[in-house]
Amino acid sequence: MKLQEARQQFISNWGAFGTHWGINRTMAQIHALLMISPDPLTQDDIMAQLDISRGNTNMNIRELINWGLVDRVILHGERKEYFTAEKDIWKVVRQIVKERKKRELEPMLQLLDKLEDVEGDKRDKQVKAFTDVVSGIKKLGKQADKTLDVMIRAEESWFVGSLMKLFR
Amino acid sequence: MKLQEARQQFISNWGAFGTHWGINRTMAQIHALLMISPDPLTQDDIMAQLDISRGNTNMNIRELINWGLVDRVILHGERKEYFTAEKDIWKVVRQIVKERKKRELEPMLQLLDKLEDVEGDKRDKQVKAFTDVVSGIKKLGKQADKTLDVMIRAEESWFVGSLMKLFR
């Protein structure tokens, strides 16, 4: 397969993949494009390569910067801003995990704390079913929270090595 | 907090949570409702409690059944079908992991295999950047694939126990 075709396929599939994970298609495509681009790109490069509007490009780049997946780069003597993405996939995954933990897991755990001490007789089937499910989720969520904390701090070699031992 | 309010909050938040993970709101809400319901419910119960149409209810129940998260139940001497959801959150998570692995991770790995052997000189910066990223993702993906396989087969106690040791 030729490079150009392979790049297109990668970008398009990474975009489709994103939509299954609550990330919008364009944002995932910009991320894909920047990951496979050896040099930083300008907003106009991205617009041209993905054939999308200036506004769309700008908003999604900004969102990628918020997620910590893309950085602004100032190039010596250039007026325009350039953008670049982390290319080490392990670092990318860690960054995504870190953000999603903060944005989703932590608020969910807070909610569960509130919901767990619902009024009513634990003998009531309805009350029991509810609190059992809520505490189960809370327990698993707390475990996940701790595990992810360690993972976020870990080096790739350490993590993969440990997992290898654990999971053969 | 009163049970009814807590249930409402749980259902509504579980729905919002789902949308961040590529699952539609209603499907996640039906799942939430069934998880906290001690007894199986009919389609009409679900329609009434979530205030949604028959068609919507039916389609999303079927989808939940496809995901292996909800089961049809025939109740002795009853004409109507009843539905129930797995309440052990560890089993729920394992089932979701299993499905997503099959639906997303495996096809992605197949694609990466194809994309990895792109034509062209490895000295070419463009080619190198592309293949480096693709092989990096493939490597991590394969590791994840193996790890998840073991997780799917594991008992909760084994998994949590091992993680505890590993991650303090």
Add this chain to the structure above:
DNA sequence: TTATATTTTCAGTAATTTTTGAAAATTCAA
């Protein structure tokens, strides 16, 4: 069988999300 209860389908509609593009704001070289 037949009648009735129940489930499923799906075209049309509604709601939500994404994208555009032009105007406003900002930046920076001269």
Add this chain to the structure above:
DNA sequence: TTGAATTTTCAAAAATTACTGAAAATATAA
């Protein structure tokens, strides 16, 4: 400063996704 280059904003339009409700299909009791 000024003004051209560049970035940002955001109302409106387009695209996508989800939902409704009634008709069709299916299942079951009599």
